[in-house]
Amino acid sequence: MRHVISILMENESGALSRVAGLFSARGYNIESLTVAPTDDATLSRMTIVTNGTERVVEQITKQLNKLVSVAKLTDLTEVPFIEREIMLVKVRAVDAGREEIKRLCDIFRGKILDVTDASYVVELTGDDHKLRAFLDTVGGDNVIEVARSGATGIARGDKSLKV
Amino acid sequence: MQRLLSTGTYHRCSTPIGLLYFDEEFKVELSGGELLMEALKEEGVELVFGYPGGAVLHIYDALYQQNSVKHILVRHEQSATHAADGYARATGKPGVVLVTSGPGATNAVTGIATAFMDSIPMVVISGQVQSRFIGSDAFQEVDCVGITRPCVKHNFLVESLETMADTIKQAFHVATTGRPGPVVIDIPKDFTTPGVTVPFEYPKTVEMRSYSPPTQGHPGQIRKAVDLILSAKQPVIYSGGGVVLGNASEQLRAFTRELGYPITQTLMGLGAYPASDKQNIGMLGMHGTYEANIAMHECDVLIAIGARFDDRVTGEIDSFCPNAKIVHIDIDPASISKNVTVDVPIVGDVGMVLTAMLEQIKASEKRADPADIASWWSRINEWQSDKCLDYQLDDKLIKPQAVVEALWRETKGDAYITSDVGQHQMWAAQYYGFDNPNRWINSGGLGTMGFGLPAAIGVALAKPDATVACITGEASIQMCIQELSTCLQYSTPVKIICLNNRYMGMVRQWQEFAYEKRYSHSYMDALPDFIKLTEAYGHVGMNIENPNDVEGALAEAFAMKDRLVFMNFVTDQSENVYPMIEAGKGHHEMRLNPARELA
Numbered sequence: 001m002r003h004v005i006s007i008l009m010e011n012e013s014g015a016l017s018r019v020a021g022l023f024s025a026r027g028y029n030i031e032s033l034t035v036a037p038t039d040d041a042t043l044s045r046m047t048i049v050t051n052g053t054e055r056v057v058e059q060i061t062k063q064l065n066k067l068v069s070v071a072k073l074t075d076l077t078e079v080p081f082i083e084r085e086i087m088l089v090k091v092r093a094v095d096a097g098r099e100e101i102k103r104l105c106d107i108f109r110g111k112i113l114d115v116t117d118a119s120y121v122v123e124l125t126g127d128d129h130k131l132r133a134f135l136d137t138v139g140g141d142n143v144i145e146v147a148r149s150g151a152t153g154i155a156r157g158d159k160s161l162k163v
Numbered sequence: 164m165q166r167l168l169s170t171g172t173y174h175r176c177s178t179p180i181g182l183l184y185f186d187e188e189f190k191v192e193l194s195g196g197e198l199l200m201e202a203l204k205e206e207g208v209e210l211v212f213g214y215p216g217g218a219v220l221h222i223y224d225a226l227y228q229q230n231s232v233k234h235i236l237v238r239h240e241q242s243a244t245h246a247a248d249g250y251a252r253a254t255g256k257p258g259v260v261l262v263t264s265g266p267g268a269t270n271a272v273t274g275i276a277t278a279f280m281d282s283i284p285m286v287v288i289s290g291q292v293q294s295r296f297i298g299s300d301a302f303q304e305v306d307c308v309g310i311t312r313p314c315v316k317h318n319f320l321v322e323s324l325e326t327m328a329d330t331i332k333q334a335f336h337v338a339t340t341g342r343p344g345p346v347v348i349d350i351p352k353d354f355t356t357p358g359v360t361v362p363f364e365y366p367k368t369v370e371m372r373s374y375s376p377p378t379q380g381h382p383g384q385i386r387k388a389v390d391l392i393l394s395a396k397q398p399v400i401y402s403g404g405g406v407v408l409g410n411a412s413e414q415l416r417a418f419t420r421e422l423g424y425p426i427t428q429t430l431m432g433l434g435a436y437p438a439s440d441k442q443n444i445g446m447l448g449m450h451g452t453y454e455a456n457i458a459m460h461e462c463d464v465l466i467a468i469g470a471r472f473d474d475r476v477t478g479e480i481d482s483f484c485p486n487a488k489i490v491h492i493d494i495d496p497a498s499i500s501k502n503v504t505v506d507v508p509i510v511g512d513v514g515m516v517l518t519a520m521l522e523q524i525k526a527s528e529k530r531a532d533p534a535d536i537a538s539w540w541s542r543i544n545e546w547q548s549d550k551c552l553d554y555q556l557d558d559k560l561i562k563p564q565a566v567v568e569a570l571w572r573e574t575k576g577d578a579y580i581t582s583d584v585g586q587h588q589m590w591a592a593q594y595y596g597f598d599n600p601n602r603w604i605n606s607g608g609l610g611t612m613g614f615g616l617p618a619a620i621g622v623a624l625a626k627p628d629a630t631v632a633c634i635t636g637e638a639s640i641q642m643c644i645q646e647l648s649t650c651l652q653y654s655t656p657v658k659i660i661c662l663n664n665r666y667m668g669m670v671r672q673w674q675e676f677a678y679e680k681r682y683s684h685s686y687m688d689a690l691p692d693f694i695k696l697t698e699a700y701g702h703v704g705m706n707i708e709n710p711n712d713v714e715g716a717l718a719e720a721f722a723m724k725d726r727l728v729f730m731n732f733v734t735d736q737s738e739n740v741y742p743m744i745e746a747g748k749g750h751h752e753m754r755l756n757p758a759r760e761l762a
């Protein structure tokens with residue numbers, strides 16, 4: 001099953017490699033990993049999307065918690081949560097297709113950031129399903145290049161991840 | 164009055180793991196090298212095992228100019244880590260290592276990984292090239308933090324002279340608390356330059372917001388566990404290295420005796436409960452006793468204490484303790500349900516948890532049905548009567564098991580025994596009955612050949628009045644044989660018991676059983692004359708080829724209290740370690756010694 005795990009860790013050099021190294025050394029999957037400092041510059045927030053059986057995911061959370069640099073961890077998938085990812089996609093836009101892509105962007109609430117006579121760069125935000133749905137709808141032949149940020153997430157309601 | 168203090172009034176470590184508190188105003192001005200020495204002194208470090216080199220020259224200069232920390236010069240950095248490891252295992256205190264950058268650091272990695280796998284507290288200080296050269300492929304530069312990251316509990320690259328004291332304090336704290344382990348501190352050379360100083364006062368306490376090891380177990384879980392333990396019909400206590408590391412041998416003894424249940428110990432746990440006690444049913448696992456492994460297979464309640472369900476212990480997981488409810492006490496939450504799913508996990512310090520459990524047991528009126536326990540013991544006694552460790556003596560050939568038994572008699576079972584890895588290690592574990600913790604010092608997790616001799620140096624220096632023997636083989640001993648030189652320099656009168664069967668015995672044994680006796684590269688050809696070699700290093704060598712000479716030779720060697728004696732026992736080449744659970748088999752599928760039936 002897919003899990004979205006958020007961690008707060010000390011914002012120190014090598015912090016990312018501790019997490020990435022743990023996943024490769026123990027053979028865990030990483031679907032995506034995002035990291036940036038929080039409002040507190042001494043802390044980084046990392047969001048990891050992983051796949052595994054309940055037993056494996058339990059080990060992943062325990063092993064992450066065991067890292068001396070990890071201050072707090074939550075498996076967002078266990079609570080109602082919001083997941084967002086940003087995608088920049090360069091699509092072919094010629095002839096009648098130009099109008100069709102424009103309409104799709106509106107439907108998906110995307111933004112066109114760059115225009116040439118043959119292509120658009122579209123910015124799209126959403127969860128994994130939405131981004132893939134857009135790509136499927138545009139069609140593989142029309143997709144020139146895709147840049148995705150990887151997912152980040154936050155719990156709904158009062159629950160918060162804080163040190 | 165305490166206040167937050169460092170440069171000025173407030174200081175945060177540049178690797179912002181924690182805030183450190185200082186009691187008074189700054190006092191002395193120290194260079195990085197001097198600061199390190201003062202910090203080691205503050206940590207109560209008596210011995211540092213190391214080897215100098217370019218990046219640590221400033222540190223060695225500071226070392227030279229003080230008297231509180233004694234340095235032990237090894238002959239290879241791997242040995243520095245093993246010696247510090249042996250020191251730590253014998254004393255419970257952290258072992259300290261000092262090596263230079265590049266090859267100094269990479270040579271230390273095997274010993275760091277060895278300590279990591281067995282959760283040994285160790286602080287390794289490595290020199291690094293000057294901070295401005297980091298990343299430039301400078302002479303003797305390696306990414307020490309990167310290379311050691313997967314085999315340390317934590318590591319630090321010191322980021323400035325100002326933060327060095329905090330970093331050292333944190334390193335010792337992390338290495339010695341919770342589930343212990345090795346911690347590396349990588350120090351760029353320019354932070355130790357003589358004359359470049361900072362005001363120094365060593366932090367009294369350490370607080371790390373991202374690190375808080377557990378102590379007390381959860382009361383609800385303890386209640387549940389006690390309830391299950393007291394309703395058992397066929398219980399087994401399975402204790403491991405965590406009891407030794409947690410200094411909880413007394414608590415384990417009290418707990419086990421109160422219950423009257425059988426106890427089996429892992430390779431790492433030997434001695435925490437006395438081998439000579441009647442409730443002890445021997446080691447379990449791949450080369451465990453018949454009675455211990457069968458009892459594991461048949462038990463209804465398993466009480467795992469400071470043990471981690473290692474694959475060498477469990478055998479085939481699918482047939483592990485098929486009928487048991489499992490209680491698991493461990494300080495590391497990640498050890499719980501990692502290999503085997505358990506029913507009642509308790510995360511906490513084993514000593515504290517055992518004390519809490521024992522109090523509840525004593526207060527409880529509930530007890531396991533004595534008839535059930537008696538009938539369980541009578542089944543166990545029947546398995547014990549099989550005498551799985553019996554072997555056949557020979558008139559002409561020395562049996563390795565007999566040497567270990569003779570060593571036990573000669574040392575009255577009270578020596579510190581280090582070992583290397585292979586058949587001799589298993590025979591030592593099986594035939595030297597350890598009645599006390601911290602006496603059996605071996606590389607259980609990583610299985611590092613070459614560990615035994617340097618580890619024995621660490622033990623001998625830590626316990627100068629104790630008897631120290633290294634049980635080894637002719638293959639393992641050659642991996643760190645150069646340390647015979649260190650032994651001469653520091654007069655460590657280790658007795659080396661070399662069970663020389665002219666084979667990498669355990670490899671040969673597997674090849675015999677699983678590869679139709681195709682002994683691929685397991686034969687030790689062109690062995691040196693160990694006697695001459697030992698003598699060349701300034702020690703005493705003895706060659707023993709006749710079974711009748713074993714006792715006398717041991718007596719003679721151990722009478723030389725201040726000399727290292729290398730005892731080359733030429734043993735039966737065909738001897739195997741039994742019982743054995745082969746790969747993919749369960750506890751109930753042991754291969755027993757065929758010679759046993761003839762005996």
